Amino acid sequence: MTAEQLISFARGAPSLDIVDIDGLKAAAVRAFDADPAGITAYGNSLGYxxxxxxxxxxxxxAVDQVLVTNGSLQADAFLxxxxxxxxxxxxxxxxTYDRTLLNLQQQGAEVHAVTIQPDGIDTDELGKLLESGVRPTVAHIIPNYQNPAGVTLSLEKRQALLALAVEYGFTIFEDDPYADVRFRGEPLPSMLSLDExxxxxxxxxxxKTVCPGVRVGYLVGPAALIADIAKRATSLYISPGMVAQAIVHQFCVSGDIDRSVEKVCGALGERATLLAAALREHIPGVRFxxxxxGYFLWVELPTDVQVDKLAPAAAERGVAVVKGSDFLLDGGQHALRLAYSAVTPDRIDEGVRRLAEAVEAVRGQG
Structure with missing residues (x-):
């Protein structure tokens, strides 16, 4: 199976046609023209x-509440x-995000998974967990177009989470890389903006709004916490990549970021709609x-379809998917995460047809 033949719903990355290559090239020239000394030297660990x-x-x-990292996954790891x-x-x-689970397990954390509903994490279930005596240090929340479930945390639940964090003394880690990738509806205030x-x-x-290759993420938090993490970053790598950050800065201040977001949202909104229609047409009994x-659609398949069998069967037919079980401590044997971001519109229906063939091939196999 050649790379050209493979249709991949596996990775949350934009296809090349929606990356603003020309805008990034121009931003790079401006970055070197504007600050050649600053971006070719060591910076400090807080970022550009x-x-x-x-x-x-x-x-x-305040600016002392911001630390720039090599991608947001490094921000997760630092925190x-x-x-x-x-x-x-x-x-x-x-x-939840599979790499978050892996990182927390490697950290030796006692992980408590709380059910997601169509409007975000079940705050009643979380409240009962806290009342039972569990005292978390952190609650990791992806509030907008959650990876992998695709749902958005309601304003009511954002406020409820903040109240629980204050009452029980834990930190809300608002992991929010998808907020600007909105197809419809109005934006909700971040928990950061509501936090008193x-x-x-x-x-x-x-x-998700410029391109993965820049590897520029960031943390915003209390200044003392950011300063502590900056010390750790200094000993780890002195400073994150100044060139990439300067290019992103020029891309942002020029307004190219707004045009890029608009293009990404338009393209991904179309792809999400096409994917949903194809799933309804080709795979009876599917729920989502x-x-x-955002970038992801979470699919619940009929209970006689085991994703451990489905994923390799799909790969044999030239379509890549990610098993739902990768995103859970237990369960997910009948679920998939489908990323529509990298599949161009002309390939989506064919990809779902191949997936449907794989579903039929493995149905009823225990």
């Missing part, structure tokens, strides 16, 4: 100051390293919530 200032203005915070000790309780959504008690640390990334934004 002009970009930090832009991020601070976007979120309405977990700082706040989670072996044996500490941590709350995650069920399902310094219980929220916010992470985001330019991976059509997302209002």
């Amino acid at each position: 100051l002009p970009l930090r200032e832009w991020i601070a203005a976007k979120h309405g915070v 977990f390293d700082r706040l989670v000790k072996p044996g500490d309780a941590v709350v995650v959504e069920r399902p 008690h310094d219980v929220v640390v916010h992470a985001s990334s330019f991976t 919530i059509e997302p209002d934004g």
Whole structure:
């Protein structure tokens, strides 16, 4: 199976046709023209100051509350390293990002997964868990177009989470790389913006709005916490990549970021709609919530379809998917995460046809 023949619903990355190559090339020239000394030298571990200032203005915070990282996954790792000790309780959504689960397990955390509903994490279930005596240090929440479930946390639940964090003394880790990739509806305020008690640390990334290759993510949180993490970053790599950050900064201040977001949202909105229609047409009994934004659609298959059998059968037919069980401590044997971001519209129906063939091939196999 050649790369040209493979249709991949596996990875949350944009296809090349929706990356603003020309805008990035022009931003790179401007970056070198504007600050050649600054971007070719070592920086400090907090990141490129002009970009930090832009991020601070976007979120309405002081610049000393911003630390730029090599992608948002490194922001996750820094925060977990700082706040989670072996044996500490941590709350995650069920399902949640597979690398988050892996990182927390490697950290030695006691992971408590709380069910996701169509409007986000079940705050009543979380409340009962807290009342039972569990005392998490962190609750990891992906509030907008959640990876992998695709759902968005309601305003009511954002407020409920903040109240629980204040009452029980844990940090909300608002992991929010998809917020700007919105197809319909109005944006909800971040928990960071609603926080009056310094219980929220916010992470985001330019991976989903500019391109993955820049590897520029960031943390926003209380200044003392950011300063502590910066010390750790200094000993790890001195500074993150100044060139990439300067290019992103120029891309942002020029307004190219807004045009890029608009293009990404238009393209992915079309792809999500086409994927949903193809699933309804070709796979009877499939269940899903059509997302209002983001990169992912979570699919519940009929119970006689085991994804451990389905994934290799799909690969044999030239379509790549990710098993739902990868995003859960237990369960997910009948679920898939489908990323529609990298599949161009002319390939989506064919990809689902191949997946449907694989479903029929493995039905009833225990």
